[in-house]
Amino acid sequence: MEPDKKEFDWFDHPESRKLLWRVLIGACIVSVLLEVSLFFDDGHGRHGHFGDHSVDGWFGFYAVLGFVACALMIYGAKFLGKFLKKDEDYYGDPEETTLPEDIDESIR
Amino acid sequence: MNPFAEFPPALILLLGALLVPFLKGNWKSVYVIALPALTLLYILQLDSSEGWKFNVFSFTDEAVDFLRVDKLSKAFGIIFSLNAVIAFVFAFYVKNSTQHVAALVYIGSAIGTVFAGDLVSVYVFWEGMAISSTFVILSRKTEKAKAAGFRYIMVHLLGGLFLLAGIVITVANQGGSIAFNGFDFATEQHAGTWLILIGILVNAGAPPLSAWLPDSYPEASVTGGLILSAYTTKTAVYTLLRGYPGWEPLIWIGCAMSVYGIIYALLENDMRRILAYSIINQVGFMVCAAGIGSPEAISGATAHAFCHIIYKSLLWMSAGAVLYRIGKSKCTDLGGLYKTMPLTLIFGTIGALAISAVPGTSGFTSKTIIIHAAEYSDQAGIFWAWLILEAASAGVFLHAGIKFPYFVFFNKDQGHRPKEAPGSMLIAMFILSFLCIFFGIYPQPLYDLLPYAVDYNAYTWSHIITQMQLLMLSALVFFLFLPMLKRTATISLDFDWFYRKALPPLGRGLDKTLNGTNAAVSRGFTSGVIAPIVNFFESGASRFVAWILTPFWMSLGYSAEKIDAKQQSLFKRAKRGAFPIGITAFFAVILLGLLSLIFLLEK
Structure with a gap:
């Protein structure tokens, strides 16, 4: 990289990260608020697919599901990781000393 | 009218692969x-089939x-060959004949399985796929690849x-028929169908x-992984x-x-x-759809397999490009x-957005059919x-969707x-990216390929909102919990x-015992005993004989050497x-004489 050429590093700046955070939180809020628009059709909003009052018809169900499911999976993975994570040489695999042929010649 | 004589499309790749070692450089x-x-063009024009049949068994006329x-085999045949075209564009720099031949035989066997009309032909191509794919792995020629290839086979x-x-x-249970159509969950559960199911689930x-x-x-x-990611699981x-x-345990x-x-x-x-684990996650949706078994579920799984192959290849390509340029594949590096x-x-x-089924991508128009089918089951x-x-x-x-690109x-x-x-x-990735968005915005050409007509519109206002809720909140969780997701070596x-x-x-214990x-x-x-x-x-x-005869020989005046030679000859x-x-x-006569003597004395 020539020193005079300015590198594109927008994502490294703290203010960019702050902006992205705001966009993300905004998108979450908007996606939930937009569900209100579904009440304009018939005044009832969404219907569940599993009977008249099934839980998936509740307001904001998918937002809650997304949040809870992902949080649970992360906690679940973290917990299982305590037992399952091992050092990389656990199986005693042979370490390659040279890069194989499928890698770019210029860095081999 | 079909301009070609009908033959299995797999033959183009299987026979064509034989010529690869004779070509050089870019021609290869x-x-x-x-x-x-060529396979893709050939499959596209196949419409009905008289079959391509051989009488090989004596126990059946079949x-x-x-x-x-039919539409099911054609849909898989089309995406298998289309994906192969683009994968080989990506692999343009590869001049390794072993890998190319193995890959072509592997893809050919996968296409062969899809167009196979009965249990025997399925089995033939199934094993062909196992063996050729092993050579795709081995062709990287690293020690790790050799060890993994051994475990794989x-x-x-x-x-x-x-x-x-x-x-x-x-x-045997079908009365000698090798037919392979849908097994009925209610009436055709037996050891045979369950064992086949286990073989498929592997x-x-x-x-x-x-x-x-x-x-x-x-x-x-880099390119071997890309090719492998599409075929075995989708076959x-x-x-x-x-x-x-409709086999409910599959759900x-x-x-x-x-x-x-x-x-x-x-x-x-x-x-x-x-990405490898993510294949299992995605195939889970398709297996579940097979378990639901309604026409919509079958079509949904076909659509999902079709789009999944495209965006999963795209993801393997982007990971492959990084690996190619840097030589490292661990997030920590x-x-x-x-x-x-x-x-x-x-x-x-x-590719990451498509696999996540973000509206506007092919995941949103394909995977959600399966979920829709579940809602109506x-x-x-x-x-x-x-x-x-x-x-x-x-x-x-x-x-x-987030972890892969982020890290x-x-x-x-x-x-x-x-x-x-x-x-x-870049060309290969561009084409697949285009397809991800194209089938996301205009899925009708895809829906037309499906085995059963689907009356499904992913783009209802309600569906877009609920999907965005689901995804945005997932993204929020990712960044909130980022410290917990920090990569470890x-x-x-x-x-x-x-x-x-x-x-x-x-094994060592068994060996010892x-x-x-x-x-x-x-x-x-x-x-000690025997x-x-x-x-x-x-x-x-x-x-015993030598013991008796030796004094006799000695009395005849034989030399020690001669007696020794006589003994050896006797033993031999x-x-x-x-x-x-x-x-x-002589001995028989003596024995008979002895027996007669005993007989006489007994009297």
């Missing part, structure tokens, strides 16, 4: 692109059919044995028979859709796969291994690549299956400043632990049982 690369392109053309040979055993029993990557996939694919080369999905629609096996894939992808550090590989990032992100417990699939959809965004292209800058991916790779134990860690000591017992018995009984007995019966009689003859007839007759 062009040739391996042209073969699947012919083995290598060409069954062992698992697949085992799976093939399940399949074969199942086929034999099923053929290839589908269903736990606990799943570890071969993340163990071996990431050890294949298994095809055979499930063909043979096992729960599919749900387990989708969650298992996410949990392991979250734990994983190697980017290609993340990567990061900050958006600065110098922006196009790879953009294409990879399109009346099978027991379907609500919970539906809930797991929706939760897994959120988890896909977590592990593949590879953003996160901490590790100081890598690689060049952008080579032109051929570790591997995660999977079911392969049982044959990599537990079995070898068990069984071979030790064997050796002890050999020392104590075989050489040997003297054998020795006695072998040479006892001749020694006794061992071979070859005495001159005169001597045998």
